[in-house]
Amino acid sequence: MIRVIVAEDQWAVRSGLVMILDASPDIEVVAEAADGDEAVAAARRLRPDVVLMDVRMPRKDGISATRELTADGVDVLILTTFDLDEYVFGALRAGAAGFLLKNIEAEDLIAAVRVVARGEGMIAPAVTRRLIREFAGAGRPPGRSAAVGEASWTAPGPAAIAQLTPREREVLGCVGEGLSNQQIARRLGITETTAKTHVSRILAKLDLRSRVQAAIVAQELGDAV
Incomplete structure (x- = not known):
């Protein structure tokens, strides 16, 4: 089983994500978190395979939480409503294993969790081109x-x-x-x-x-x- 923590401050969105993931026979949501502090505490207690992390949350934001979790060896999959902004760049630098948009289809979300759990990376197609252009295509040596x-x-x-x-x-x-x-x-x-x-x-x-x-x-x- 792939053990997942879902960190999202909006209850309705979080519940929907949990429902989608729990419907997969090889994925188990072991905890939910409404902010970054809760996500870090739960991850350190439960040692999940993947933390599905929102970026804009109260108290500790998703980027700060991601930085702490990746330092602990936990794989983080960022989920955001924004196709690309400073939050995604911050998550990249923090060591996030993947980036998804919140409009992702259920089957694609499940597939992304499986990919990250295998130790591989996942970037939503909508962000890939702009991400590469910002970090690699601006002529920066x-x-x-x-x-x-x-x-x-x-x-x-x-x-x-x-x-x-x-x-x-x-x-x-x-x-x-x-x-x-x-x-x-x-x-x-x-x-x-x-x-x-x-x-x-x-x-x-x-x-x-x-x-x-x-x-x-x-x-x-x-x-x-």
Whole structure:
């Protein structure tokens, strides 16, 4: 079972999300939270596989909560009504594993939770192009901070990229294309476990907090990967 916490301050929206997720035979909602403080406390107590997190909430917002949870090794899937704004950028820098819009279809929400629970990234198609353009397409060289909001995320510089093996560069390129570990394995003729190991090593070498950040780095580097 995939154990999920749903953090959303609007009761009606939260109830709807819980109903959708609980209807899936392989997903169990183990707790609900109305703000970031409740989400962090519940996650530390229950150690879920995924926290589905709203961004605008009272007391502690979803970005601050995401920063704390990812530091604890918890995967966070951001759910927002905004197709792209400073909250999404903040969530990216905080290490969120994925981004969804609240108008997502029920089956797509369930699929996204499963993807993140497998340790992979998920970005709603509506935000992908603008996200990549802001962080990777503005002519900013690797190593320069993308400063949006209160904190900045610094892309790895050439010295960090040079640490990657040729195979890791191939895997990074695949991550940039949005391929899953299974798809990477098929393309490169390796096992899914080996693909997952390569991704973990890439994140460690480049000091990245999520697969989504790795995908943006790959997009920025382009043919240099």
